[in-house]
Amino acid sequence: NAGVTQTPKFQVLKTGQSMTLQCAQDMNHEYMSWYRQDPGMGLRLIHYSVGAGITDQGEVPNGYNVSRSTTEDFPLRLLSAAPSQTSVYFCASSYWDPGRANTEAFFGQGTRLTVV
Amino acid sequence: AQKVTQAQTEISVVEKEDVTLDCVYETRDTTYYLFWYKQPPSGELVFLIRRNSFDEQNEISGRYSWNFQKSTSSFNFTITASQVVDSAVYFCALGDYNNNDMRFGAGTRLTVKP
Numbered sequence: 001n002a003g004v005t006q007t008p009k010f011q012v013l014k015t016g017q018s019m020t021l022q023c024a025q026d027m028n029h030e031y032m033s034w035y036r037q038d039p040g041m042g043l044r045l046i047h048y049s050v051g052a053g054i055t056d057q058g059e060v061p062n063g064y065n066v067s068r069s070t071t072e073d074f075p076l077r078l079l080s081a082a083p084s085q086t087s088v089y090f091c092a093s094s095y096w097d098p099g100r101a102n103t104e105a106f107f108g109q110g111t112r113l114t115v116v
Numbered sequence: 117a118q119k120v121t122q123a124q125t126e127i128s129v130v131e132k133e134d135v136t137l138d139c140v141y142e143t144r145d146t147t148y149y150l151f152w153y154k155q156p157p158s159g160e161l162v163f164l165i166r167r168n169s170f171d172e173q174n175e176i177s178g179r180y181s182w183n184f185q186k187s188t189s190s191f192n193f194t195i196t197a198s199q200v201v202d203s204a205v206y207f208c209a210l211g212d213y214n215n216n217d218m219r220f221g222a223g224t225r226l227t228v229k230p
Contacts, residue, residue: 031216042120042207042220050215058217090161094216104151105218107161 023091139208
């Protein structure tokens with residue numbers, strides 16, 4: 001059972017380049033989300049999805065796009081990378097049950113992105 | 117607005133000392149969830165505990181214990197007889213009732229010296 005898998009683990013981009021951070025989970029979780037972690041700020045929610053075909057914005061969505069075509073995958077796209085997007089990105093998944101909200105989140109290993 | 121404050125940026129203790137990590141939260145919701153996650157030097161996030169707002173009973177798990185007090189909006193975490201392996205960044209998070217969003221505090225870096 002792999003859990004939540006993120007690729008790549010490390011990435012360096014030039015300003016203006018675009019790229020996709022991959023996230024896949026094999027736990028059949030409906031809920032998936034992307035966070036970014038910056039020093040002194042904890043983790044902040046970028047986008048989330050409660051199921052295939054449904055996505056919504058979190059706290060810091062600007063500059064990022066997401067899609068959810070399958071239950072397993074939730075890629076995060078950087079449209080035009082900026083130095084302010086240098087961060088560690090975490091993907092998470094959790095069981096989604098409106099009657100038992102906010103279950104434990106399982107996190108991927110993180111992607112360390114540097115934009116120069 | 118939801119907010120989590122972890123006022124202690126860094127804490128350093130000597131092995132076997134007890135240490136308490138503070139977490140204060142703000143929310144207008146009557147139903148909410150509180151979490152603690154551990155991030156060891158390897159970088160992954162490890163779930164420690166989830167508590168809902170209706171359950172103020174303190175919890176103990178081995179050397180870990182949690183004190184939830186709604187009256188002071190606090191959810192503090194105590195490690196008893198700390199060990200070097202407890203060295204990590206610890207995050208407190210506040211969860212929304214209507215979805216699985218979490219609002220994280222800035223984290224407390226705990227260093228346990230031998």
